[in-house]
Amino acid sequence: MKKRIDDYADLLIKTGLNIEKGMHLVISCPVECAPFARLCAEKAYDAGCREVIMNWSDDALSRMKYLRADDDIFDSVHPWTADFYNKVTEKDCAWLAIHASDPEALSGVDPDRIRRAAAASGEAIKPFRDRQMVNFYPWCVASVPSIAWAKKVFPALLEADAVEKLWGLILDCSRVFPGADANAEWEKHTKKLKERVAILNGYAFKSLHYVNSLGTDLTIELPEGHFWEGGDEKTASGRRFCANIPSEEVFTAPKKTGVNGVVYASRPLVVNGSLAENFHFTLKDGKIVGIEAERGKDLLEAAIAVDEGAAFLGEVALVPHDSPISNSGVLFYNTLYDENASCHLAFGDSYPLVEGASDMTEEERTAHGLNHSIMHEDFMVGTADLSITGTTRDGREIPVFVNGNFAF
Numbered sequence: 494m495k496k497r498i499d500d501y502a503d504l505l506i507k508t509g510l511n512i513e514k515g516m517h518l519v520i521s522c523p524v525e526c527a528p529f530a531r532l533c534a535e536k537a538y539d540a541g542c543r544e545v546i547m548n549w550s551d552d553a554l555s556r557m558k559y560l561r562a563d564d565d566i567f568d569s570v571h572p573w574t575a576d577f578y579n580k581v582t583e584k585d586c587a588w589l590a591i592h593a594s595d596p597e598a599l600s601g602v603d604p605d606r607i608r609r610a611a612a613a614s615g616e617a618i619k620p621f622r623d624r625q626m627v628n629f630y631p632w633c634v635a636s637v638p639s640i641a642w643a644k645k646v647f648p649a650l651l652e653a654d655a656v657e658k659l660w661g662l663i664l665d666c667s668r669v670f671p672g673a674d675a676n677a678e679w680e681k682h683t684k685k686l687k688e689r690v691a692i693l694n695g696y697a698f699k700s701l702h703y704v705n706s707l708g709t710d711l712t713i714e715l716p717e718g719h720f721w722e723g724g725d726e727k728t729a730s731g732r733r734f735c736a737n738i739p740s741e742e743v744f745t746a747p748k749k750t751g752v753n754g755v756v757y758a759s760r761p762l763v764v765n766g767s768l769a770e771n772f773h774f775t776l777k778d779g780k781i782v783g784i785e786a787e788r789g790k791d792l793l794e795a796a797i798a799v800d801e802g803a804a805f806l807g808e809v810a811l812v813p814h815d816s817p818i819s820n821s822g823v824l825f826y827n828t829l830y831d832e833n834a835s836c837h838l839a840f841g842d843s844y845p846l847v848e849g850a851s852d853m854t855e856e857e858r859t860a861h862g863l864n865h866s867i868m869h870e871d872f873m874v875g876t877a878d879l880s881i882t883g884t885t886r887d888g889r890e891i892p893v894f895v896n897g898n899f900a901f
Contacts, residue, residue: 494657497664497671501635502529504667504675506536508725509633509735510587514541517584521548522591529637533589546581552598552641555766559602559610567610570617578621587734588625588632595641596826599766604795607765612799615867622867626844627851628726631734636663636829645826666739666818666830679735683724689743689811692901693721696891698883700751701809703836705879707757708773713809713838714751716862717886718848721745729851741818741833744810746843748862750779752806756838760824760831760873764792768826774840779805779864781840797840802866808839814877814897828871836875836894841868 506512518537522530527549534545558566582588599607615622625632643655650658664670668678697719703711723743725733757773769789774781781804784793797804810832818825818834825831843863845851850858855865881894892900 494660494664497669498529498660499532500675501664501667501669502532502536504669504679505533505589505633505635505738506540508676508679509635509738510537510589510631511732511734512537512540512542512587513732515543515585516541517544517546517581517586518542518589519546519548519581519586520589520591521550522589523593523639524549524551525639526591526593526637530591533591548577550594552595552639552766556598556602559599559606564606567606568613570613575617578618582621582624582630586630588630590632590634592634592636592827592829593639593642594763594766595639596645596763597767598641600768602766604765604791607792608795608799611765611796612867615799619867622842626842626869628728628734628736631728631732632736633734633738634736634829635667635738636827638663642827646823662821662823662825663830666821666833668739679738683735686724686740686743689899689901690721690723693743693745693811693893696883696885698891698893699886700884701893702882702884703754703756703874703879705757705876707759707876708755709757709874709879711752711754711756711776713806714748715745715809716748716751716847718861719745720846720848722844722846737829737833739818739830739833741812741816742810742837744808744844744846746846746863747806747809747838748779749802749805749843749859749864751862752776752779756874758872758874759835759876761826762789762870762872763826763828764789764796764870767792769793776806781805796868796870799868800866802864803841803868805840805864805866806838807841807843807864807866807869808837808871810837810839810871811881811894811899812836812875813894813899814875814879819875831873832871834875835873836879836881837871837873839869839871841866841870 638659643659647655761770772786775783
């Protein structure tokens, strides 16, 4: 296990971020996971990193703040916090985000405090987020076990056993196999994702129609000139990187005002440190106009009210039901893993996946059908019986998904 964890850190630095000599690296990480962050820092320095800058977080302190801080705290962001995010990414910088939070760290917290804090943060660090969405710098999201997360996934196990089991799953899902070259395994996987990207780009669909037995009946129009991505991506300067490890998805952007129907979530969603379960959205002309949920309706309502664009979709992602994370049979309560076990959508900001969008102004992207928001929240919709039919611009209907998996 120790060797595989070392290989995993190597994978994140070499393939996830493609660190080169002279670059800066920011690592965002919970304090509980400091040993792994140090391992990643060591790998980065070995690759020639100029400086590793740590951005620590702590679930217990975050919860304490939301429950006990003065109310007006949540309407602003300290200028030094904004400066950190905005100014460090002006440099030749990479960003590694290690997600290992307790899925219910903020359970019971006033959703309005979370909404206001998200709105204030989104406005204050807008340059940072804008650069990330257009891949101005290489960035990678990955996970390692924390005790609270591992116990949520495996409540019947002792803490140490739960952490060890979750570590094994993370390494398997990230293709860090015993005795194998993890970077080479990831290269092979990326090639397969690119093959699907090429097929989807060849069809240039006008719309996708989703249907399953949960009750989903949703039509998603795609912008003219859209394109699909998957596997590795490129920065504006041409450096390859992988934004998510693991990743099983190919994805594009929907037309902001072109989504209509009902879509049911197929897995619980961790949103702002709490759980939403068994929910569905009704959309009209792209906007979420209705929410029903057995748990977390107030959380979802607060999330889509952060700004005007939060109630519109920003991503369409296809993931086969027959994929390693799905086949594990584990509900991870972590969006990085659950979204890569299932087709998913996201409400909020769009990636600039329309030809020429990286060079457009925000107003020009909006005119081309892309959504803009400080939010980007993925939710899972894939099932074993999901059917997706694509309609081309000349009216042909092409099966894209049949019984939860790609038809090609």
